[in-house]
Each structure stands twice: as structure tokens, then as C-alpha cells.
Amino acid sequence: MPPESPNIPIAGMHPVTAINYPGKIAACIFTQGCNLRCPYCHNQELLPIKPGKVSLEETMAFLRRSKKLIEGVVITGGEPTIHPDLPQVIAGIKKEGLMVKLDTNGTNPDMLQCLIEEKLIDAVSMDIKTTPDKYGMLGVDMATILRSISLIGHSGVEYEFRTTVDGQICTDEDVAEIEKLTYQRPENTGFRKPFENKNIFAIVGILASLVWFLVSKRKLYWQTYWEQRLFDFEREHLPGLDFFGASQQRIQNDVEKNLILHKEMGWLQAIVYKLVLKRPSINNSMLCVPALFVLGWVGLLFSSVKPLM
Ligand code: SF4
Numbered sequence: 001m002p003p004e005s006p007n008i009p010i011a012g013m014h015p016v017t018a019i020n021y022p023g024k025i026a027a028c029i030f031t032q033g034c035n036l037r038c039p040y041c042h043n044q045e046l047l048p049i050k051p052g053k054v055s056l057e058e059t060m061a062f063l064r065r066s067k068k069l070i071e072g073v074v075i076t077g078g079e080p081t082i083h084p085d086l087p088q089v090i091a092g093i094k095k096e097g098l099m100v101k102l103d104t105n106g107t108n109p110d111m112l113q114c115l116i117e118e119k120l121i122d123a124v125s126m127d128i129k130t131t132p133d134k135y136g137m138l139g140v141d142m143a144t145i146l147r148s149i150s151l152i153g154h155s156g157v158e159y160e161f162r163t164t165v166d167g168q169i170c171t172d173e174d175v176a177e178i179e180k181l182t183y184q185r186p187e188n189t190g191f192r193k194p195f196e197n198k199n200i201f202a203i204v205g206i207l208a209s210l211v212w213f214l215v216s217k218r219k220l221y222w223q224t225y226w227e228q229r230l231f232d233f234e235r236e237h238l239p240g241l242d243f244f245g246a247s248q249q250r251i252q253n254d255v256e257k258n259l260i261l262h263k264e265m266g267w268l269q270a271i272v273y274k275l276v277l278k279r280p281s282i283n284n285s286m287l288c289v290p291a292l293f294v295l296g297w298v299g300l301l302f303s304s305v306k307p308l309m
Contacts, residue, residue, distance in 0.1 A: 006092070072100060102121045123157055131177045137169060201300070230244045
């Protein structure tokens with residue numbers, strides 16, 4: 001027996017959209033049926049689970065005809081993830097060379113995980129409907145929502161989290177709390193790839209710190225050279241000025257007066273003496289600062305800092 005063809009109820013489609021898939025010209029498929037009943041839903045006719053109005057064959061034929069004009073397909077609803085055949089349907093779309101973005105309410109993390117692991121989606125938009133304490137009003141277990149957020153955040157696909165302020169299940173005040181569910185790092189907002197930004201940030205930091213190090217090193221040589229010249233001048237023409245040729249003890253006494261280091265400060269005092277009192281100018285110790293920054297940025301580059309819980 002030939003394998004059964006996948007089935008999914010399709011309520012309709014937009015042949016072309018420039019806004020539903022940021023940065024791409026796409027077609028938009030609306031699946032029939034949703035497992036939530038958001039009070040503000042503007043797709044009421046898509047909520048009942050019932051047969052669709054457009055067959056999958058018609059839809060695929062349309063996509064084949066349009067694939068030279070569009071770059072991707074947005075699958076929205078309703079709630080697409082309630083349909084078990086979604087992975088097969090998306091696989092068929094991807095075979096046509098089209099990218100796929102999924103819109104979801106995040107209530108089916110198992111389906112999300114399958115789509116991510118099978119590399120079937122290129123982007124995902126998840127609606128976060130409300131705060132954790134109000135999700136119960138929609139009959140949803142918050143643990144499923146948190147799992148979906150985490151899956152998406154670690155997926156490597158482009159993603160965005162969205163919310164709708166309706167004044168009932170989501171108020172202006174709720175937005176900050178919703179934001180906390182997804183927002184731990186500044187780059188984790190908007191429609192973007194989460195780890196790219198961290199790496200670019202770290203690479204720019206490494207380059208800037210290296211430039212800082214090299215400039216400081218060069219300045220060290222120049223400064224040493226000019227200090228020697230001034231010391232020679234002082235010794236020849238202004239003996240006893242005791243400025244550029246000041247002894248270590250003299251420098252230490254003068255600087256101590258200004259740093260108020262009369263109290264015993266233990267290891268802190270030892271560090272200050274080593275770094276500040278060694279020479280009254282930039283010295284090798286100061287090169288440690290940009291060097292430490294380089295190490296810090298390299299650490300960030302190779303770290304597994306995650307933007308999400
Ligand atoms: S999840 Fe979307 S389609 Fe379903 S009820 Fe809410 S707004 Fe409507």
C-alpha cells in the first residue's frame with residue numbers, strides 16, 4: 001500500500017505577503033482549528049476544528065507555480081502545531097526550495113521540538129499571550145509555554161516572541177513581566193539569530209582590545225624615550241629638581257600623600273604600590289588591562305552563554 005499523503009485542513013491563503021515573514025516575500029497559509037480561545041482573537045472563523053476550504057494539493061500546486069516569485073511560506077492559523085501531519089506538509093514545502101516560518105501559540109512543545117530537530121523550520125514567531133499567573137485563564141499549563149520558549153531560544157533558527165496587549169489577559173503592566181520570560185540578554189529581542197550577535201560582539205571586543213594593547217605598548221616606548229630625554233636634560237641643566245630623576249622612595253612618599261594610604265591596606269595596598277608607584281608614567285603593568293580585556297572577550301566568544309533559561 002502506498003503511504004498515505006499528509007493531510008492538514010487549510011482554511012485559506014494569502015498568495016503573497018511582505019510583512020508576515022520579516023525580510024522575505026512569502027505566501028501565507030492559514031490552517032483551520034485552534035486549541036485556545038483568546039478573547040481578542042480576530043480569526044474566529046479559524047478556531048473550530050473542521051475540514052479546510054482549500055486542499056493541500058491545490059495549495060502545493062499554487063506554491064510550485066509561485067516559487068519563482070516568493071522566497072518562503074508562513075504557516076499560521078488557527079494553531080498549526082495541533083495538526084499531526086504538519087512535519088510532512090512542511091517537508092513537502094521545503095522540497096520545493098521554499099523557506100518556512102511558523103507562527104505558533106507555543107502550546108505544543110513536542111511538535112516544535114520535532115520541527116526544530118528535523119530542520120523543517122527556518123524561522124518561528126511565538127505569541128506569548130499573558131503572564132505566568134494568568135495563563136491558567138486560557139487553560140494552558142505554564143510549563144509547556146516555558147518549554148517552548150526555551151526550545152525556540154536554543155534552536156538556532158530565527159525567532160521572535162510577540163504579545164498582544166488587549167487590556168484583559170494582557171495589560172500594559174503585564175508586558176514587563178512577559179518580557180522577563182524571554183529577555184535575559186539585550187540581543188534577545190526582535191527577529192534575529194541569537195548566537196550570531198554574541199559572537200560578533202566578542203570579536204569586535206577582541207579587535208578593539210588588541211588595538212588598545214598595541215597603542216599602549218607603542219606609547220610605552222615613546223614615553224620611556226621622552227622621559228629619558230627629560231631626565232638627561234634635568235640632570236644637565238636643573239640638577240636637584242628631582243622630578244624626572246626622582247628616586248623610588250621620593251615618588252612613593254609623594255604619591256602616598258595623595259592616595260591617603262597611611263592605613264594598612266594589606267593586599268590592596270601591595271597591588272596599588274606595584275601598579276601605581278612603580279613608575280610615575282605608563283608602564284608594563286598597564287598593558288595588563290587591555291590584555292585582560294582580550295582574554296575576557298575570548299572567554300565570551302567560546303562561552304556557552306545562553307540568552308534564555
Ligand atoms: S491562539 Fe491565535 S488563533 Fe488561537 S484563539 Fe488565540 S489569537 Fe486566535
